[in-house]
Amino acid sequence: MPELPEVEAKRRYIERTSLGRRITRVKVFDERILEDVSPRSLSRRLSGSEFEQVKRRAKFLLITTSADRTLLMHFGMTGDVLFDEEGHEHPTSDRADFEFADRSVLHFTDHRLFGRIALYDTIDENGVPDIAKLGPEPLDRSFTLKRFKEVLARRNTTIHQVLMDQELIAGIGNIYSDEICYQAGVRPDRKPRDLSEAEIGKLFDKMKWTLRRAVELDADLDDHADVFLIPNRGKGGICPHGHALESKTIGGRTSWFCPTDQK
Numbered sequence: 462m463p464e465l466p467e468v469e470a471k472r473r474y475i476e477r478t479s480l481g482r483r484i485t486r487v488k489v490f491d492e493r494i495l496e497d498v499s500p501r502s503l504s505r506r507l508s509g510s511e512f513e514q515v516k517r518r519a520k521f522l523l524i525t526t527s528a529d530r531t532l533l534m535h536f537g538m539t540g541d542v543l544f545d546e547e548g549h550e551h552p553t554s555d556r557a558d559f560e561f562a563d564r565s566v567l568h569f570t571d572h573r574l575f576g577r578i579a580l581y582d583t584i585d586e587n588g589v590p591d592i593a594k595l596g597p598e599p600l601d602r603s604f605t606l607k608r609f610k611e612v613l614a615r616r617n618t619t620i621h622q623v624l625m626d627q628e629l630i631a632g633i634g635n636i637y638s639d640e641i642c643y644q645a646g647v648r649p650d651r652k653p654r655d656l657s658e659a660e661i662g663k664l665f666d667k668m669k670w671t672l673r674r675a676v677e678l679d680a681d682l683d684d685h686a687d688v689f690l691i692p693n694r695g696k697g698g699i700c701p702h703g704h705a706l707e708s709k710t711i712g713g714r715t716s717w718f719c720p721t722d723q724k
């Protein structure tokens with residue numbers, strides 16, 4: 462499932478490929494990805510304008526248009542975008558095509574259909590309901606150790622559940638929570654109130670480091686299995702230090718950790 466680093470990679474991709482092109486129409490192949498907008502309305506309200514800017518907030522992309530609208534994209538489990546200069550072929554699981562005047566196309570693909578597209582007649586992100594209720598961005602400078610401690614104090618659940626709660630900290634899911642806990646040497650099933658000052662400091666530093674490094678690597682950690690848990694995560698997996706991983710269901714999600722390195 463795309464989390465902050467993956468969605469940031471998609472943001473850069475759209476920024477690189479799709480800004481400043483005049484939209485001629487939008488074709489929707491499966492209405493289930495649309496939220497509160499019909500295919501006809503989506504196409505009508507985007508046609509004639511351009512994508513001007515693409516921002517990321519948590520796991521959402523907000524694409525503002527020259528007509529002062531905001532196209533919201535959420536990638537669910539398997540959502541993705543694919544830019545096609547020629548616009549000849551539909552990729553697998555193509556759900557919507559944004560067609561540009563120069564014949565190029567931005568495809569929105571989503572095999573499992575948990576992704577979503579919505580359109581708002583505003584460029585103010587506070588006018589977008591999904592965005593308004595999100596917690597702070599973990600990579601923002603304003604998200605300090607002091608604020609992290611305040612967030613931890615607000616819930617009496619496990620550290621894994623706190624990290625994944627979008628209203629507390631935005632953009633981290635099951636996979637990156639596991640990574641952050643591994644890097645910090647803290648078991649994901651610990652309660653924040655049982656953590657020492659040093660452990661909280663380490664979690665905070667490793668949260669910033671992990672997300673920043675993953676963004677630098679465009680969320681492709683496969684060549685870094687000697688540093689990250691993520692490429693090793695799963696049944697039969699071993700941690701970068703060679704220990705067998707264990708799993709545990711926490712808050713309804715399967716978490717993987719190293720019982721040797723994480724206390």
Ligand SMILES: [Zn+2]
Nearest residue numbers: 700704719722
């Ligand atoms: Zn280990």
